[in-house]
Amino acid sequence: MSIRTYAEINARLRKGNAVVVTAEEVVSMVREQGLTETARQVDVVTTGTFAPMCSSGVYLNFGHSAPRVKGHRITLNDVPAYGGLAAVDTYLGATAVPEDDPLNSTHPGEFRYGGGHVIHDLVAGKPVKLRVIGYGTDCYPRREIETYVTLDDLNEVVLFNPRNAYQNYNVAVNLGDSTLYTYMGVLKPRLGNAHYSTSGQLSPLLKDPYFRTIGIGTRIFLGGGIGYVVWNGTQHFPSVREGPVKGSVFAAGGTLTVLGDLKQMSPQWLVGASFLGYGATLVVGIGVPIPILDEEVLRYTALSDAELYAPVMDYNKAYPQRLSETLGLVSYAELKSGTIKINGQNVPTASMSSYSKAREIAGILKEWLLGGEFLLSEPAQLLPSPHAGLVGKPLEIKGPKEC
Amino acid sequence: MTPKKVVLRFPAEVSDKPLIYYLVKDYNLMVNILKANINPHKQGTMIMELSGDKFDAGIAFLESRGVNVQPLSEEIVRNEDRCISCGACTAICPSGALFVERPAMTVRFDGGKCVVCQLCTRACPIRAMEVKF
Ligand code: SF4
Ligand code: SF4
Numbered sequence: 297m298s299i300r301t302y303a304e305i306n307a308r309l310r311k312g313n314a315v316v317v318t319a320e321e322v323v324s325m326v327r328e329q330g331l332t333e334t335a336r337q338v339d340v341v342t343t344g345t346f347a348p349m350c351s352s353g354v355y356l357n358f359g360h361s362a363p364r365v366k367g368h369r370i371t372l373n374d375v376p377a378y379g380g381l382a383a384v385d386t387y388l389g390a391t392a393v394p395e396d397d398p399l400n401s402t403h404p405g406e407f408r409y410g411g412g413h414v415i416h417d418l419v420a421g422k423p424v425k426l427r428v429i430g431y432g433t434d435c436y437p438r439r440e441i442e443t444y445v446t447l448d449d450l451n452e453v454v455l456f457n458p459r460n461a462y463q464n465y466n467v468a469v470n471l472g473d474s475t476l477y478t479y480m481g482v483l484k485p486r487l488g489n490a491h492y493s494t495s496g497q498l499s500p501l502l503k504d505p506y507f508r509t510i511g512i513g514t515r516i517f518l519g520g521g522i523g524y525v526v527w528n529g530t531q532h533f534p535s536v537r538e539g540p541v542k543g544s545v546f547a548a549g550g551t552l553t554v555l556g557d558l559k560q561m562s563p564q565w566l567v568g569a570s571f572l573g574y575g576a577t578l579v580v581g582i583g584v585p586i587p588i589l590d591e592e593v594l595r596y597t598a599l600s601d602a603e604l605y606a607p608v609m610d611y612n613k614a615y616p617q618r619l620s621e622t623l624g625l626v627s628y629a630e631l632k633s634g635t636i637k638i639n640g641q642n643v644p645t646a647s648m649s650s651y652s653k654a655r656e657i658a659g660i661l662k663e664w665l666l667g668g669e670f671l672l673s674e675p676a677q678l679l680p681s682p683h684a685g686l687v688g689k690p691l692e693i694k695g696p697k698e699c
Numbered sequence: 700m701t702p703k704k705v706v707l708r709f710p711a712e713v714s715d716k717p718l719i720y721y722l723v724k725d726y727n728l729m730v731n732i733l734k735a736n737i738n739p740h741k742q743g744t745m746i747m748e749l750s751g752d753k754f755d756a757g758i759a760f761l762e763s764r765g766v767n768v769q770p771l772s773e774e775i776v777r778n779e780d781r782c783i784s785c786g787a788c789t790a791i792c793p794s795g796a797l798f799v800e801r802p803a804m805t806v807r808f809d810g811g812k813c814v815v816c817q818l819c820t821r822a823c824p825i826r827a828m829e830v831k832f
Contacts, residue, residue: 346783348824406821481787482822488739489790567783569824579783579825634799646790648824650783651804 410576
């Protein structure tokens with residue numbers, strides 16, 4: 297049964313009498329005063345995450361030179377960007393690395409500078425070397441340009457991330473005998489450590505697992521500025537089932553495509569990262585407000601770390617070979633305690649996602665909402681929920697006649 | 700002679716051998732252990748001050764037993780502006796110098812515990828851990 301509408305919440309936000317709490321604060325509120333009473337009081341719950349998100353990038357328009365050039369090969373600080381759009385449009389992906397990067401030729405490679413670092417430098421206002429090679433046409437005669445640009449010099453710079461805010465993630469371990477260098481960090485042999493990467497009870501999509509409120513047009517905190525959910529992320533295959541303890545939830549598979557104007561974002565919340573032996577990426581800050589439309593919505597926002605679970609996965613064999621077996625589920629409370637038990641062994645845990653920064657984001661979003669300048673937007677269409685039954689298709693290797 | 704600070708790195712095969720005892724007994728060196736650590740893979744790191752006439756012979760002895768000896772000229776510092784408190788370094792750091800403070804879940808660096816193994820300088824995705832010479 298609906299308790300309040302978007303319009304009612306926005307009216308209260310404008311007047312300055314709305315009640316906004318973070319996804320951490322709501323846990324203890326519901327524990328203390330119950331669902332019904334909390335649902336009556338709270339209008340919005342804010343979430344947050346600050347983690348490496350590889351499927352990120354910017355599209356930008358760098359303006360026309362005289363004479364004009366049609367970008368065929370484009371680099372920003374020597375990092376290649378896409379040359380397959382119109383003459384002076386390009387897309388720079390977070391994981392792109394310079395042509396002459398040694399990659400993993402001496403394993404593990406360092407990947408010191410890549411697309412994520414360029415995005416960080418751009419948003420920090422630093423000059424970035426732009427190199428454009430054209431092949432020369434009658435309308436775009438110039439063949440080469442090298443110049444320096446800053447964020448202000450560029451026409452549009454839009455952060456456009458096809459898959460962010462993964463609802464849940466594997467806890468990565470290594471059952472093998474030698475160290476692994478992965479996007480989940482350095483994994484020591486024989487269960488030397490376990491790395492996880494979501495903000496648990498603060499994580500946006502863990503707090504709305506049925507996608508009751510998040511959809512196309514949802515206004516969010518993105519990279520320190522305002523952004524929008526524009527579609528479901530790639531590989532959006534959400535599912536929810538009960539975890540090992542009654543009332544607990546194992547939700548996984550939801551993702552977001554997000555977009556926002558880079559010019560109003562901040563280098564504090566978009567940070568280039570280098571994963572040893574894996575590659576470059578971008579750490580992205582995202583915060584999603586969840587309107588408490590009814591008690592059911594509140595119930596999920598109030599799930600605590602002890603009630604949210606993640607699967608443990610071996611990155612020596614199971615993950616790279618795409619085997620589906622996991623080593624069981626562990627709760628975020630266990631993960632955050634610093635040690636989990638796997639196969640009877642105590643394994644130290646560490647996170648790739650910053651919980652303290654996630655909390656900061658949820659806090660900033662709360663302040664924005666309470667300040668009345670950030671209003672909720674009702675989605676034009678909700679994202680597919682677990683009921684849609686979306687499942688991932690594997691890639692099979694076959695010839696044209698086998699299709 | 701004035702004591703010299705050195706970093707000793709012991710491979711797993713020798714970390715249980717009483718090598719320091721021989722430094723004292725056979726080479727007559729004065730030993731002052733500043734920090735010592737053995738990681739779960741049985742690799743040891745020790746920072747110590749050494750003095751005595753047979754300093755060079757003592758070092759040669761350690762090296763002959765597979766110990767890596769380096770003068771302590773480096774120190775690890777954290778660039779506090781860069782660190783995002785993720786935690787990617789905490790299970791890698793062998794000495795407990797990088798650790799999570801609970802329940803705030805912020806990552807702290809205690810330089811006093813650091814054994815300058817430098818594992819964090821590459822394991823930190825943000826490159827917030829820096830070597831200072
Ligand atoms: S890995 Fe780097 S950024 Fe993350 S907590 Fe450690 S020092 Fe800070
Ligand atoms: S160098 Fe880094 S990993 Fe090694 S002990 Fe010091 S802080 Fe820990």
